[in-house]
Amino acid sequence: MFQNNNIALIGFMGTGKSTVGRALAKRLDRRFIDTDSLVELTAGMSIRRIFRELGEPAFREMEARAVSKACALKGVVIAVGGGAVVSPATREALRLSCTVVLLTARPETILGRMGRPGDRPLLEGYDPDGTLSRIRELLRSRAAVYSECGDIVVDAERPVEQVVEDIVSRLPHGAAAGDLVPPQDHSRRHANRCIQVTIPSGSYRVYIGHGLLSDRSAAVPNPFKNVRRAFIVSNPIVSRLWLDDVRARLGEAGSAATAALVGDGEDHKNLLSVTRLYDALVGEEHDRDTVVVALGGGVVGDLAGFVAATFMRGLRFIQIPTTLLAQVDSSVGGKVAVNHPKGKNLIGAFHHPECVISDVGTLLTLPDRVFSEGVAEAIKTALVGGEGPFGFLEQNADRLKAREPAALQAMVGACVKIKAGIVSEDERDTGKRMTLNLGHTFAHALETACGYGTVSHGEAVAVGLCLATRLALMSGIADAGLLARVTDVLRHYGLPTDPAHLDRPPSPDEILKSMNLDKKRRLGRLRLVLPAAVGDVRVMEDIPRTMVERLLKS
Numbered sequence: 001m002f003q004n005n006n007i008a009l010i011g012f013m014g015t016g017k018s019t020v021g022r023a024l025a026k027r028l029d030r031r032f033i034d035t036d037s038l039v040e041l042t043a044g045m046s047i048r049r050i051f052r053e054l055g056e057p058a059f060r061e062m063e064a065r066a067v068s069k070a071c072a073l074k075g076v077v078i079a080v081g082g083g084a085v086v087s088p089a090t091r092e093a094l095r096l097s098c099t100v101v102l103l104t105a106r107p108e109t110i111l112g113r114m115g116r117p118g119d120r121p122l123l124e125g126y127d128p129d130g131t132l133s134r135i136r137e138l139l140r141s142r143a144a145v146y147s148e149c150g151d152i153v154v155d156a157e158r159p160v161e162q163v164v165e166d167i168v169s170r171l172p173h174g175a176a177a178g179d180l181v182p183p184q185d186h187s188r189r190h191a192n193r194c195i196q197v198t199i200p201s202g203s204y205r206v207y208i209g210h211g212l213l214s215d216r217s218a219a220v221p222n223p224f225k226n227v228r229r230a231f232i233v234s235n236p237i238v239s240r241l242w243l244d245d246v247r248a249r250l251g252e253a254g255s256a257a258t259a260a261l262v263g264d265g266e267d268h269k270n271l272l273s274v275t276r277l278y279d280a281l282v283g284e285e286h287d288r289d290t291v292v293v294a295l296g297g298g299v300v301g302d303l304a305g306f307v308a309a310t311f312m313r314g315l316r317f318i319q320i321p322t323t324l325l326a327q328v329d330s331s332v333g334g335k336v337a338v339n340h341p342k343g344k345n346l347i348g349a350f351h352h353p354e355c356v357i358s359d360v361g362t363l364l365t366l367p368d369r370v371f372s373e374g375v376a377e378a379i380k381t382a383l384v385g386g387e388g389p390f391g392f393l394e395q396n397a398d399r400l401k402a403r404e405p406a407a408l409q410a411m412v413g414a415c416v417k418i419k420a421g422i423v424s425e426d427e428r429d430t431g432k433r434m435t436l437n438l439g440h441t442f443a444h445a446l447e448t449a450c451g452y453g454t455v456s457h458g459e460a461v462a463v464g465l466c467l468a469t470r471l472a473l474m475s476g477i478a479d480a481g482l483l484a485r486v487t488d489v490l491r492h493y494g495l496p497t498d499p500a501h502l503d504r505p506p507s508p509d510e511i512l513k514s515m516n517l518d519k520k521r522r523l524g525r526l527r528l529v530l531p532a533a534v535g536d537v538r539v540m541e542d543i544p545r546t547m548v549e550r551l552l553k554s
């Protein structure tokens, strides 16, 4: 069984990887991703233009990155660019994470399937006879690598449905059924939940369910019925996985929608991306009737939310969180922000969404590492919330790690309920809401000290939770039992528990230096949120600096 239970289709151009891939994904109820289009969306230009302006080596590098990203997903069908397997690193990534299906066809069939062969960069400039010889030559040169990687070799000269059924019948046990990623569980699709967040200026709903985006049946109410015009913000990979569904649901509601993509990752949560989004809004002549829809993880949500808060003094905003972290935490509560080179989330606002649509089905494709980062925020919220949610996380690690939709719904629901209750009491983060910053003073310092993008937010939070609990123990408000429970539960989900576990561990001095910039510093003293027990998290103003130094240097 392959690590991520993906199915990759490889083969020469024209063998039908995209058509078969899309049909296979539909047949197996999985998401489909095409690495060529991922390259184009990431680069913001066509493959032909990349070849012309940057050359083939630059394209191959981008292609290798795209394949590596696609391989990190779980349970998806991937159409891999024809020449990508020439790279040994790509072959290794495919070998580890996918069942690899090689599609074959004769050179004459391949030529016949290409509308305009000259549009393909590797066939550009050949006459019809020359094109056929060139296809034969390329096939010969790739024959060895194609046969080295293909776990299953399929004759793709037949109709698409036959090719798909042939692949399905030959997939190894478990790959078709999706042992690692549960197949869409139709029986639970409509057991949706709705949690109300009440704030002084009004209230909004958080819908939590399975199939909220993809299920078109009347049983799932369309969340976009009050949207006339939408500006969807997403990133290349999430847009490949979910944008069509979101567009379809907006279309059903009679809304016109355009989409703008931002780069993937924390590095892009900055004012440059904000400016590009403003430019797109201005260019497309959006006005105050437009609703900004954030489709993605916490980075997209924070960024799109900041744009919504500031463009024309505020646009309506809908969150569609697609990572666990975003579903359990960042999509609820109205904090939106971008980073400044000197600190995380330094430029921000409070701007609540008018609704949040959390489809746990989106979590099934999350790379393991991203998934466990979300668990870190869930553990934090549960530690604030009390024995019920914390015990659920302790006792259901196997179900949650297997991403059972019902367990995911329960976890997201529990965390949203805790956060909604706290935000309703303290919207502006001046009292009880500060307890949700548990572990975050350390986490932000770790992220700044390591450099954004080096350590993920979730990993930093996990280490931050342990540091906060160790400090609580040193200051005498917590006991060793609490530290053992916090450390154990984080370990169960594969999360780091000490700065030394991080990829490039920062020194204690670097962490301390970064802590001085944290927004939670007040009047020169460090204010810290510490857990005294499960369900008893306190904001402490009087922790001596020397104790923090001792903790980090111990």
Ligand SMILES: NC(=O)c1ccc[n+]([C@@H]2O[C@H](COP(=O)([O-])OP(=O)(O)OC[C@H]3O[C@@H](n4cnc5c(N)ncnc54)[C@H](O)[C@@H]3O)[C@@H](O)[C@H]2O)c1
Pocket: 073, 235, 237, 238, 241, 264, 265, 266, 269, 296, 297, 298, 299, 300, 302, 322, 323, 324, 325, 326, 329, 330, 331, 332, 333, 334, 335, 336, 337, 345, 362, 363, 364, 365, 366, 367, 370, 373, 457, 458
């Ligand atoms: N506003 C708040 O209250 C709040 C709270 C906590 C964290 N945050 C912010 O959230 C951000 C971190 O969010 P994150 O962990 O979601 O990171 P992220 O948005 O970068 O997403 C992590 C990765 O998962 C990918 N991804 C997203 N959805 C996917 C899906 N369904 N399938 C496969 N891949 C998918 C993304 O493309 C990305 O590569 C940080 O910037 C942090 O500051 C904000």
